[in-house]
Structure formats: C-alpha cells, structure tokens
Amino acid sequence: MIEAEGLTKRYGKLVAVDHVSFSVQPGEIVGLLGPNGAGKTTTMRMLTGFMPPSEGTARVVGHDIIEDSMAARRAIGYMPERIPIYPDMTVRGYIAFWARLRGIRRPAGHVEAVLKRVDLYDRRDTLIRQLSKGMRQRLGLAQALVHEPEVVILDEPTIGIDPQQVIEVRESVRELGRKHAVLFSTHILTEAEQVCDRVLIINKGHIVAEGDPGELRQQLEPGTQLYVVIGGASADQAAALLSAIPGVISVEVQGEGFNVSTQAGTDIRGAVFAQVSAAGYSLLEIRAVASTLEDIFLNLVSRDSQAEGV
Amino acid sequence: MGTWIVLRRELSQYFTSLFAYVIAFAILLLTGILFNRELTVSMTVRPANPALVPSVLSFMLIFFAPLLTMRLFAEEKREGTLELLLTAPVQESGIVFGKFLGAWSYYTIVLLLTFTYQFILASITPTDIGHAFSAYIGIWLYGGAMLAIGIFFSALTENQIVASFLSMITLLILWLGDQAGLLIANIEVARFVRNLSLQGNFSTSFAAGLVRGEDIAFFAGVIIVMLYVTIHVVESNRWR
Ligand SMILES: Nc1ncnc2c1ncn2[C@@H]1O[C@H](COP(=O)(O)OP(=O)(O)OP(=O)(O)O)[C@@H](O)[C@H]1O
Ligand SMILES: [Mg+2]
Numbered sequence: 347m348i349e350a351e352g353l354t355k356r357y358g359k360l361v362a363v364d365h366v367s368f369s370v371q372p373g374e375i376v377g378l379l380g381p382n383g384a385g386k387t388t389t390m391r392m393l394t395g396f397m398p399p400s401e402g403t404a405r406v407v408g409h410d411i412i413e414d415s416m417a418a419r420r421a422i423g424y425m426p427e428r429i430p431i432y433p434d435m436t437v438r439g440y441i442a443f444w445a446r447l448r449g450i451r452r453p454a455g456h457v458e459a460v461l462k463r464v465d466l467y468d469r470r471d472t473l474i475r476q477l478s479k480g481m482r483q484r485l486g487l488a489q490a491l492v493h494e495p496e497v498v499i500l501d502e503p504t505i506g507i508d509p510q511q512v513i514e515v516r517e518s519v520r521e522l523g524r525k526h527a528v529l530f531s532t533h534i535l536t537e538a539e540q541v542c543d544r545v546l547i548i549n550k551g552h553i554v555a556e557g558d559p560g561e562l563r564q565q566l567e568p569g570t571q572l573y574v575v576i577g578g579a580s581a582d583q584a585a586a587l588l589s590a591i592p593g594v595i596s597v598e599v600q601g602e603g604f605n606v607s608t609q610a611g612t613d614i615r616g617a618v619f620a621q622v623s624a625a626g627y628s629l630l631e632i633r634a635v636a637s638t639l640e641d642i643f644l645n646l647v648s649r650d651s652q653a654e655g656v
Numbered sequence: 657m658g659t660w661i662v663l664r665r666e667l668s669q670y671f672t673s674l675f676a677y678v679i680a681f682a683i684l685l686l687t688g689i690l691f692n693r694e695l696t697v698s699m700t701v702r703p704a705n706p707a708l709v710p711s712v713l714s715f716m717l718i719f720f721a722p723l724l725t726m727r728l729f730a731e732e733k734r735e736g737t738l739e740l741l742l743t744a745p746v747q748e749s750g751i752v753f754g755k756f757l758g759a760w761s762y763y764t765i766v767l768l769l770t771f772t773y774q775f776i777l778a779s780i781t782p783t784d785i786g787h788a789f790s791a792y793i794g795i796w797l798y799g800g801a802m803l804a805i806g807i808f809f810s811a812l813t814e815n816q817i818v819a820s821f822l823s824m825i826t827l828l829i830l831w832l833g834d835q836a837g838l839l840i841a842n843i844e845v846a847r848f849v850r851n852l853s854l855q856g857n858f859s860t861s862f863a864a865g866l867v868r869g870e871d872i873a874f875f876a877g878v879i880i881v882m883l884y885v886t887i888h889v890v891e892s893n894r895w896r
Contacts, residue, residue, distance in 0.1 A: 394743040397894045419745040430736035434672060435665075446661045447744045489740070 347372050347497050347527035348393065352402030355388050355551075362388040364551035365402065370497070375523035377542035378531040385551040386531035387427050390501050393529070394424045407496050420449060423490035423526075427501040429482045433475035437466055437485060440474055441492050448493040460492045464518065480511040487518065498522055500530040504537060516541050572615070575603030575631035576622055587625055591617050603631060658746030662754025663761070666728070670762040679723055680766045687712050691773045698781060706783045707791030707863040709770050714795060714858055717802050718827040724763065725806030726820035728755045729890065733814035738893060748890045752807070752883055759803045767796060787865035794862020797875035798854060802827055804882035811889040830854045 348370040355363040363385040370376045378386045392399045393406065395415050404411045409418040432440055438457055445453035461467040464484040469477065477485060483503065490498055503519065504512045519541050522528050532538055538545050539559045547555040547562075555562055576584040581599065588597045588604055593612035598605045608614050615632060622629045670676040687709050698704035705711070732738040741751055771792075777783050806823040813819050833853025850856035857871040 391739075396739055396743045416745045419743055422743070424740065424743050426736060426739050428736040430738075430740045432669075432735065432737060434669060439668070443661070443665050444740070444744070447658060447741075447746060449745065 347374075348404060348406055348529060350389075350393065350402070350404040353389060353392055353399050353404055354401035355385070355392060355397070356400045361551055363392070363399075366548070366551070366553055367402075368546055368553065368556065370527045370529050372496075372527050373523060373525070374543050375519065375528040375530070375541060377538035377545045378529060378548060379533065379535065379538045379545050380531075380548035381533055383550075384533075384548045386533075386548060387501055388551075389548070390424070390499050390529070390531065394422055394499055395419045420493075421496045423493065423495035423498045425486045425490040425498075425500045425503055427505070429486040431474050431482060431485070433473070435474055436471050437461065437474060437477070438470040440485065441488055444489040445492045448495075450493055453492070456492050456494070460488045463491070464488045465514075480507040483507050483511070483515065487515070491522070496526060498526045498528045498530075500528070502531055502533070504532065504534070512537075570608050570612075571635040572606045572608065572618075573600065573603055573631065573633050573635050574606055574618060574629070576627050577630045578627040579625070583625075584627070587621055587627075588618070591621060593617075605635065658744075658750030659754040659757065662746075662751055663758045666755050666758025667761055670724075670758070676724070676762065679720055680769070683713070683716065683720055683766055684769060686716060687770055687773065691777075695777070695780070704777055704781060704783065706774070706777070706785075706788035707865070709773055710791035710795035711859070711863050713767075713770075714798060714855065714863070715831070717795075717799055718824060718831055721763075721799060721802035721827065722806045722809070722820040722823035724759050725803050725810050725823065726816040727810065728759065728807050729811040729886075730814050730816045730819045733893070738890075742890075742894060748887050752811075752887045752890060756804060756807055756879075756883055759807065760800050763799045763803060764796065767792070767799070784865065790865050790867045791863050793867060794858050794871070797872060797879075798858050798862075801854065801875045801878040801882075804879040804886075805830075808882045808886045808889065811886050827854070834859065 348368075350369070351367050353363055353366045354361065366385075366389060368376075378389065380386050388397075391397045393404055393411060395411055395418060398412060406418040407421040409415075409421065411418045432443075435443070438461070441457045441460060442453045445456050450456055457470075458467065461470055464487050466481060466484055466488060469481065474482070474485065483506070487500070487503060490500065500519065504515045507515070516537065519528060519530060523543070530541070542559065544558050545556070545562060546553050574588065576587075579587070585597050585599070585604065588594060588606055591614055593608050593614050595607045595609060597607075606614075606618075618632060619629055690712050691708060694704050694708050729738070732741060742748070774783070774788050778785065802823075805826055806820070809823040809826070810816075810819040812822070830852075831854050833849050834855035851874075857874045860866075861868050861871045
C-alpha cells in the first residue's frame with residue numbers, strides 16, 4: 347500500500363530524512379517511532395504530497411507520489427500533527443467540505459457514518475471553535491477517514507489529550523487497521539507496542555531498527571535480565587554468590603532482591619537454583635524481566651549518537 | 657471541481673461571518689448617506705450623477721476590499737488547513753480561483769444591493785440608465801482587481817492584519833497614480849503612470865458612461881497577473 351524508496355528531504359544543509367525505505371502492507375498498522383526532530387513529520391509530508399522529496403520516491407496504492415500525485419493523494423487520509431480547523435464552520439460542514447474536495451459528490455451519508463464512528467455525531471451542528479481539544483483531535487481523525495481512503499497517515503494522533511481519550515484514539519487506530527493500511531507516528535513507545543503490527547524506529551532521518559515489537563525486543567535486547575530474591579543470606583553474601591555464577595554481567599540491588607543481567611543466549615536459572623540450595627539459602631523468587639521497547643529505544647538512540655561522536 | 661467546492665465554502669463563510677455582514681452594512685450605509693445627499697442636491701442644484709455609487713465605491717473599496725480578502729489564505733496558514741488543502745487532490749490554481757471567485761461573488765452581491773439606490777433614483781428623476789450601467793460594470797471589474805491584489809497579500813503572510821495593511825497601502829498607491837500629473841512634469845510619463853492606476857481606468861471612462869476595451873483589459877489583466885502570482889506563492893509553501 348505504501349512503498350517508500352530512498353525518500354530523502356534536505357532543508358538547506360540539514361538532512362531531515364535520509365534515504366528512508368519501507369513498506370506498509372494492506373491491513374497493517376505501522377508505527378513510526380522516534381524522538382523529537384527525528385523526521386517523522388517530514389516523512390509523512392512527503393508521502394501525502396505536501397512537499398516533494400529531495401530525492402527518492404514512494405508509491406501509494408501503486409501510484410507514484412511525484413508522477414501521479416493526484417491519484418496518490420486521493421487514496422490517502424491524512425491527519426497532520428497540528429489539527430487543521432476552520433473555527434467558524436460546523437462539524438458537519440467541515441467534514442463534508444473535505445469529503446467533497448476528495449471526490450465524494452454526496453457526502454451526507456459518509457459524514458454521518460464517520461461522525462458516529464468518532465463519537466461526534468451529537469455535536470454535528472456545533473461550531474468547531476467550541477470543541478474541546480480532544481474533540482478536535484477526533485474531528486481531525488474524522489476528516490482523514492471520511493472518504494474511506496485505502497491508506498491512513500496519522501501524525502501523532504494521541505498528542506495532547508487526556509489518558510481516557512488516548513485509549514479511545516488508540517482503539518480507533520487499531521480498528522482502522524482492519525480495513526486500511528495505517529502509518530502513524532508517535533514518540534511514545536508503549537503506544538507503538540500496544541497498537542502496531544510493526545514498528546519503524548527513526549532517528550535523525552535514518553531508520554535504525556524495524557520489526558514487530560516482539561521481534562525487535564529479541565533482536566536488540568543486549569542480554570536477559572532476571573529478578574532474584576534470596577532468603578536466609580545477607581545482601582553481601584547473596585550478591586557475592588550471584589556474581590560468581592558464570593554468564594552474569596552485573597548484579598544490582600533492587601528492593602529486597604537483585605536485578606541480574608546476563609549475557610545474551612545464556613540461561614543461568616538452573617545454576618542459580620543449584621548454587622543457592624548448595625549454600626543453604628532459599629530461593630524465594632526468580633523471574634525474567636522483559637526489557638521494554640523503551641530500553642531498546644534509548645539504547646539504539648544513544649548508540650546512534652555515539653557512532654556520530656555526539 | 658475543486659474551484660467550485662472551495663468557492664462554495666468561501667461564500668458560505670462570508671454568509672456566516674458577522675464581520676462580513678458588518679462590512680456589507682458599512683458599505684451600504686456609507687453609500688446610502690452619500691446617495692441621500694446627492695438626491696437633495698439634485699432637487700435644486702444639478703441633475704443627480706447616475707455613477708454616484710460606483711464613484712464613491714472606487715475610493716471606499718481601498719479600505720473595504722482588503723478586509724474581505726485578508727482572511728483568505730492568512731487564516732488557512734495560521735490554522736494549518738493549508739497543509740490539508742495542499743494534500744487534497746486539487747491543484748493550487750483551483751484553490752486560488754475558488755477563493756477569488758468566492759470573494760468576488762460576495763462583493764457582487766453587495767454591489768447588487770446598492771442597485772436599490774439606482775431604482776430609487778430612476779423612479780424619482782429621469783436618469784441615464786446606460787451611464788449607470790457602464791459605471792457598475794466598471795466598479796465590478798475594479799473591485800475584482802482590488803480583491804485579486806488583496807488575495808495576493810493574504811497568501812504572503814499568516815497575519816491577517818499585515819495582509820490587510822499591505823493591501824491597503826498598495827491600493828492607495830495605485831489609486832493615487834491618478835494624481836501623477838500633479839507630480840510628474842513629463843506629460844508622457846504622467847499619462848503612462850495614470851494608465852496604470854486604478855482611477856485612471858475608471859473615473860474618466862466607466863464612470864463617465866464609457867465602456868472601453870482597454871480599461872476592461874486593464875482590470876482583467878490585473879486580476880490575471882495577481883492570481884497567477886498568488887498561485888505561485890501558495891505553491892511555495894511546499895518548499896518551506
Ligand atoms: N520547514 C522546515 N524548515 C527547516 N527545517 C525543518 C522544517 N521542518 C522540519 N525541519 C527540521 O527537520 C528535522 C525533522 O523534523 P520533523 O518535523 O520531521 O521531526 P519529527 O520527527 O516530526 O519531530 P516531532 O516529534 O517533534 O514532531 C528537524 O531537525 C527540524 O528542525
Ligand atoms: Mg512531528
């Protein structure tokens with residue numbers, strides 16, 4: 347549905363997006379994840395035809411975004427980062443306007459359906475200037491969906507709204523994924539983890555990692571972490587015992603137990619159990635601590651910065 | 657297609673905006689007052705000028721036209737809707753034409769309302785309908801040219817005040833071009849400058865009951881050039 351090939355955008359000397367290639371399949375939700383200034387918005391602006399790429403191109407539903415821009419634009423629903431509003435229009439008038447502009451001749455039915463979907467139907471005759479921030483956010487989503495586009499591009503759809511509405515928006519994004527190909531950006535990692543089928547991690551205009559959230563974790567986890575609680579030993583004794591086990595990299599006190607980091611691919615659980623019983627202590631708890639995408643992300647981003655000598 | 661959809665939105669925007677009503681009201685009120693005075697004069701001193709309302713408008717519009725156009729692009733930029741417009745499957749030209757025609761249509765409607773004065777005049781004293789008609793055609797084109805200049809300045813900035821201020825200054829200068837003869841000694845140059853001024857193509861032709869091809873061409877030319885430049889200014893937002 348979206349195939350980007352070497353998309354590049356330069357602002358003067360700054361390379362905001364640097365030869366980015368990726369694809370989004372029908373029915374897939376792909377998250378574009380990255381810190382501020384990573385190039386998420388710029389990537390989306392190129393895909394939606396707002397600005398031409400400096401280099402490279404992309405196809406949206408088979409239409410080249412440069413050669414066949416109008417057809418590509420017709421296939422896209424776009425929700426920009428800053429929700430665009432006409433303060434003096436009614437909710438219904440606003441949605442109908444965007445529907446018409448994207449080629450729907452009699453938009454009334456579409457408008458009604460999409461407003462029901464984002465739960466703004468009972469506000470249909472309200473002026474947009476009177477809507478709350480969260481309602482405007484849903485309005486932004488509604489205009490992106492009203493013409494039933496095959497590809498939906500959402501730039502940080504959950505920014506600046508309360509947690510309850512964040513959940514609602516995430517749910518609507520997930521629901522979208524059933525019918526449309528969805529590309530959405532966020533800098534909130536748990537969000538990407540919860541919502542996406544696949545994550546693209548972007549930093550300084552480069553895609554630094556790609557995969558489904560679980561896969562990414564496996565690929566990139568530096569090692570495994572265990573949480574261990576030992577009874578009957580002083581903290582020093584327990585720490586010494588754990589550190590002596592082969593494969594252990596570090597041992598840190600955490601609450602009443604220890605966080606034990608181990609080299610990737612080693613399983614020390616058996617050894618821990620054996621050593622603890624041999625020393626006459628009791629093993630009260632042992633469990634794996636999954637590192638979150640957040641750890642992976644921080645890890646990647648700092649690795650990337652170090653590589654550039656920042 | 658895009659043009660028509662944008663035009664419709666702009667026009668309905670005017671009809672739901674209090675500000676647009678205030679402008680229309682102010683135009684009708686001011687022309688009404690001056691018309692009344694003219695009527696009183698016409699009873700005693702001389703026959704009423706059938707081109708009175710258009711002549712009055714030719715000056716008043718310097719201040720009113722920019723108020724009608726300042727919003728057109730400046731607001732789209734400030735509210736972020738321009739980004740969405742530029743990703744919709746329509747050409748920049750369609751957007752610009754739609755907005756221009758929307759503003760011009762609204763102006764046309766207000767202009768038609770001032771026709772009531774002409775009817776009143778015609779029912780009181782015998783008037784030269786042809787003269788009035790030519791003045792109205794003139795001021796209609798004249799207004800279109802002013803709106804086209806206003807839309808250009810609206811596209812330049814996201815600040816409506818700046819947009820209207822710059823268009824007023826420009827219109828005032830173009831209007832004053834009529835007085836060039838008072839400042840410039842060389843007759844040829846003065847005539848040339850006058851031919852490029854708004855008044856120079858109106859006051860002695862349309863307002864005097866003459867419909868001349870060159871004046872129509874002048875106003876049409878201003879409209880075409882300004883819209884062409886505006887399309888490129890709007891397009892340039894893609895590069896910023
Ligand atoms: N119009 C512009 N002119 C010049 N530089 C720009 C422009 N827009 C973006 N940039 C630069 O390009 C880089 C990428 O910006 P972009 O807006 O794509 O980041 P982002 O990933 O969307 O960040 P955020 O999470 O803050 O929205 C930044 O360094 C930014 O300063
Ligand atoms: Mg952004």
